[in-house]
Amino acid sequence: MSDDMDLDCSAVLADVWLILDGECDQATRDRLQHHMDHCSPCIEQYGLEEKLKSLLNRKCGGDKAPDTLRQRLTMEIRTTYTQVETRRVESGE
Numbered sequence: 001m002s003d004d005m006d007l008d009c010s011a012v013l014a015d016v017w018l019i020l021d022g023e024c025d026q027a028t029r030d031r032l033q034h035h036m037d038h039c040s041p042c043i044e045q046y047g048l049e050e051k052l053k054s055l056l057n058r059k060c061g062g063d064k065a066p067d068t069l070r071q072r073l074t075m076e077i078r079t080t081y082t083q084v085e086t087r088r089v090e091s092g093e
């Protein structure tokens with residue numbers, strides 16, 4: 001654990017949902033980037049970094065994310081988010 005991990009991974013994934021829904025502001029973008037800079041599980045387990053980079057560049061650059069990318073990310077995030085929530089329930093939090 002590190003003081004830099006001021007967000008947990010499920011909060012980050014919730015932010016990813018916002019971006020998929022079309023909300024993209026600098027604060028959200030910075031928050032995601034900062035978390036991924038310091039959270040190896042997000043990168044290694046979820047493989048989010050490369051996908052998020054391209055997504056952020058597209059959405060924040062004013063382009064619409066392709067439907068195929070959106071669908072793929074939506075499915076992956078839904079699966080991951082469910083896993084995170086399930087682990088929390090199992091650990092009694």
Ligand SMILES: [Zn+2]
Nearest residue numbers: 008009039042
């Ligand atoms: Zn994380």
